[in-house]
Amino acid sequence: MNAQKVKNVGVIGYSGNPYETPIKEIAELCLKLGEELGRRYHVFTGGRDGVMELVSKGVKSVGGFCVGVLPWEGEDSNEYNDVVIKTGLDFQMRSFILVKSVDAVISVGGEIGTAIEILAAYANKKPVILLRGTGGWTDRIADVLIDGKYLDNRKLVEVYQAWSVEEVLEILERISK
Amino acid sequence: MNAQKVKNVGVIGYSGNPYETPIKEIAELCLKLGEELGRRYHVFTGGRDGVMELVSKGVKSVGGFCVGVLPWEGEDSNEYNDVVIKTGLDFQMRSFILVKSVDAVISVGGEIGTAIEILAAYANKKPVILLRGTGGWTDRIADVLIDGKYLDNRKLVEVYQAWSVEEVLEILERISK
Amino acid sequence: MNAQKVKNVGVIGYSGNPYETPIKEIAELCLKLGEELGRRYHVFTGGRDGVMELVSKGVKSVGGFCVGVLPWEGEDSNEYNDVVIKTGLDFQMRSFILVKSVDAVISVGGEIGTAIEILAAYANKKPVILLRGTGGWTDRIADVLIDGKYLDNRKLVEVYQAWSVEEVLEILERISK
Amino acid sequence: MNAQKVKNVGVIGYSGNPYETPIKEIAELCLKLGEELGRRYHVFTGGRDGVMELVSKGVKSVGGFCVGVLPWEGEDSNEYNDVVIKTGLDFQMRSFILVKSVDAVISVGGEIGTAIEILAAYANKKPVILLRGTGGWTDRIADVLIDGKYLDNRKLVEVYQAWSVEEVLEILERISK
Numbered sequence: 001m002n003a004q005k006v007k008n009v010g011v012i013g014y015s016g017n018p019y020e021t022p023i024k025e026i027a028e029l030c031l032k033l034g035e036e037l038g039r040r041y042h043v044f045t046g047g048r049d050g051v052m053e054l055v056s057k058g059v060k061s062v063g064g065f066c067v068g069v070l071p072w073e074g075e076d077s078n079e080y081n082d083v084v085i086k087t088g089l090d091f092q093m094r095s096f097i098l099v100k101s102v103d104a105v106i107s108v109g110g111e112i113g114t115a116i117e118i119l120a121a122y123a124n125k126k127p128v129i130l131l132r133g134t135g136g137w138t139d140r141i142a143d144v145l146i147d148g149k150y151l152d153n154r155k156l157v158e159v160y161q162a163w164s165v166e167e168v169l170e171i172l173e174r175i176s177k
Numbered sequence: 178m179n180a181q182k183v184k185n186v187g188v189i190g191y192s193g194n195p196y197e198t199p200i201k202e203i204a205e206l207c208l209k210l211g212e213e214l215g216r217r218y219h220v221f222t223g224g225r226d227g228v229m230e231l232v233s234k235g236v237k238s239v240g241g242f243c244v245g246v247l248p249w250e251g252e253d254s255n256e257y258n259d260v261v262i263k264t265g266l267d268f269q270m271r272s273f274i275l276v277k278s279v280d281a282v283i284s285v286g287g288e289i290g291t292a293i294e295i296l297a298a299y300a301n302k303k304p305v306i307l308l309r310g311t312g313g314w315t316d317r318i319a320d321v322l323i324d325g326k327y328l329d330n331r332k333l334v335e336v337y338q339a340w341s342v343e344e345v346l347e348i349l350e351r352i353s354k
Numbered sequence: 355m356n357a358q359k360v361k362n363v364g365v366i367g368y369s370g371n372p373y374e375t376p377i378k379e380i381a382e383l384c385l386k387l388g389e390e391l392g393r394r395y396h397v398f399t400g401g402r403d404g405v406m407e408l409v410s411k412g413v414k415s416v417g418g419f420c421v422g423v424l425p426w427e428g429e430d431s432n433e434y435n436d437v438v439i440k441t442g443l444d445f446q447m448r449s450f451i452l453v454k455s456v457d458a459v460i461s462v463g464g465e466i467g468t469a470i471e472i473l474a475a476y477a478n479k480k481p482v483i484l485l486r487g488t489g490g491w492t493d494r495i496a497d498v499l500i501d502g503k504y505l506d507n508r509k510l511v512e513v514y515q516a517w518s519v520e521e522v523l524e525i526l527e528r529i530s531k
Numbered sequence: 532m533n534a535q536k537v538k539n540v541g542v543i544g545y546s547g548n549p550y551e552t553p554i555k556e557i558a559e560l561c562l563k564l565g566e567e568l569g570r571r572y573h574v575f576t577g578g579r580d581g582v583m584e585l586v587s588k589g590v591k592s593v594g595g596f597c598v599g600v601l602p603w604e605g606e607d608s609n610e611y612n613d614v615v616i617k618t619g620l621d622f623q624m625r626s627f628i629l630v631k632s633v634d635a636v637i638s639v640g641g642e643i644g645t646a647i648e649i650l651a652a653y654a655n656k657k658p659v660i661l662l663r664g665t666g667g668w669t670d671r672i673a674d675v676l677i678d679g680k681y682l683d684n685r686k687l688v689e690v691y692q693a694w695s696v697e698e699v700l701e702i703l704e705r706i707s708k
Binding site: 219244250251260261262263264274277278 | 396437
Binding site for chain 1: 288
């Protein structure tokens with residue numbers, strides 16, 4: 001871990017069976033993202049299946065560290081979490097604890113829950129990196145950015161767009177200075 | 178109150194000083210919306226200033242009933258709430274209690290907090306009516322609707338678009354059948 | 355409603371079937387408490403069965419007003435709530451919203467959930483009135499009061515003991531001055 | 532870490548300046564507790580000052596691992612937390628996330644917040660070990676145990692009493708079988 005500002009990175013995205021569409025199409029990307037993040041940062045996810053599981057698997061494959069911030073009583077934790085936080089909150093309310101606890105958020109595809117997490121990160125002034133080309137709300141939200149980088153007129157924090165894992169890492173490094 | 182399915186209606190939108198732009202430009206609309214809703218439904222808002230205050234003022238001007246679901250300890254309640262719920266939660270987390278407690282949500286303008294409320298309503302399967310032409314996220318979200326009425330591929334509930342208070346009332350009546 | 359400081363009163367206590375022991379033994383007391391409170395205050399409860407239901411039934415029998423602050427999605431609301439708040443939180447976390455939203459709390463019997471509510475009220479500086487003789491934690495907590503009226507050394511607010519509904523009303527009136 | 536059922540242990544107790552009464556009188560005990568727990572378990576605390584800070588200092592002095600579950604935005608984290616969870620919730624509501632996330636809870640002294648945490652642990656069926664002789668609610672609650680070990684008639688889980696750090700460790704080992 002470098003002595004840098006960004007220490008804890010959250011990853012959000014599609015939930016669901018990782019071996020079914022649309023997640024299986026981005027499975028390699030998620031594993032790679034997990035590996036690269038796992039070498040550099042503590043990785044926080046919502047602790048469940050889908051993108052969360054694949055990224056965490058990647059993190060653990062390189063000996064990294066995963067925190068899962070789970071809804072309700074944490075029953076559906078995947079097997080890759082070093083620390084499981086059981087929030088007692090529903091899916092969306094628990095997302096706010098996830099974004100508050102990290103320094104930056106990376107978004108991969110995703111349905112309504114991911115959309116709420118993108119906005120929650122922005123509302124909590126956490127930089128969001130959209131991993132473009134992964135579909136869902138990660139691509140959809142890019143269409144409504146103000147000045148190409150804000151989610152409202154208050155311009156609370158910047159939303160970044162990356163087209164590869166390498167670009168995600170570059171942005172993380174840049175915002176850590 | 179009719180014997181209808183929709184009994185409790187939430188109104189979300191811009192917070193801030195009601196006598197400054199952009200809120201003052203839609204002040205008359207908010208008052209009228211409050212009056213019409215106040216004659217038919219219990220009206221729930223986030224209990225604070227901006228659109229919340231103007232709509233609630235309208236509700237009370239016709240003898241209607243307002244519930245304010247407030248963040249933190251409820252210090253910033255406007256003067257029009259009959260019941261004040263002090264949630265102890267931050268601005269956004271408390272929004273989930275607001276949308277869970279109503280049968281439908283009407284959106285008027287709004288910055289990031291309103292965007293989260295629109296998505297929160299949809300995620301909780303509550304019909305959302307966008308009062309178009311009021312700016313902010315109410316208009317912006319319309320651009321990314323799937324099939325013109327959904328907020329993700331799960332098609333959890335319909336998002337409606339109205340261009341006047343009359344149209345809002347018609348939609349509410351229609352979804353109450 | 356008098357122009358008094360205490361406007362909203364919370365009632366906490368045993369949950370469970372109101373027609374079984376131990377609740378059935380205090381059913382008349384709960385109904386009477388509800389009637390008397392309903393003539394004077396807005397009554398807030400946890401919105402479910404047991405003491406909550408009996409008190410709310412009493413409130414409604416005199417045309418009073420009930421707010422139910424419910425766990426999860428509010429599925430188990432009793433039939434006497436005028437306003438139902440669906441908190442999305444578990445049984446105990448939702449209790450904090452209940453005590454924050456009222457000016458004073460009356461405790462009737464109760465198991466662990468009631469104990470947490472008594473302490474939650476005190477931690478939030480809300481006066482608690484123990485209706486003694488009703489069993490459970492309402493009587494048990496009386497044994498560990500510091501100086502007969504505090505729940506910790508910070509002496510945040512007073513805990514009162516009443517042995518009848520009349521005494522409860524007197525105390526409420528006294529602390530409203 | 533042994534392959535045992537108890538992996539994550541929570542420690543609750545007095546907040547406040549660790550170098551002032553009453554905390555300074557039990558400072559050595561807290562450090563020792565931290566050292567012994569740190570060699571065996573992941574240690575979760577509320578992440579702030581007082582007992583939390585002293586125990587975490589002990590944990591880190593032996594190379595152990597600390598998770599701090601903090602209120603609000605986590606501003607007041609002590610310097611010994613490896614993972615900081617920022618819950619956005621008030622002091623007491625965040626305590627529920629702490630107790631839900633661990634396998635057992637150890638209580639040391641404490642005012643009202645600690646009392647709520649003891650009851651929260653019990654309500655969530657987490658075994659509680661009272662470190663007796665440390666004052667506050669840890670000793671006070673012992674006086675109202677039902678059958679010497681339960682906190683209500685539902686007998687959800689056992690409350691244990693230990694008079695030394697060694698005894699705490701023995702109990703943890705026993706309940707891990």
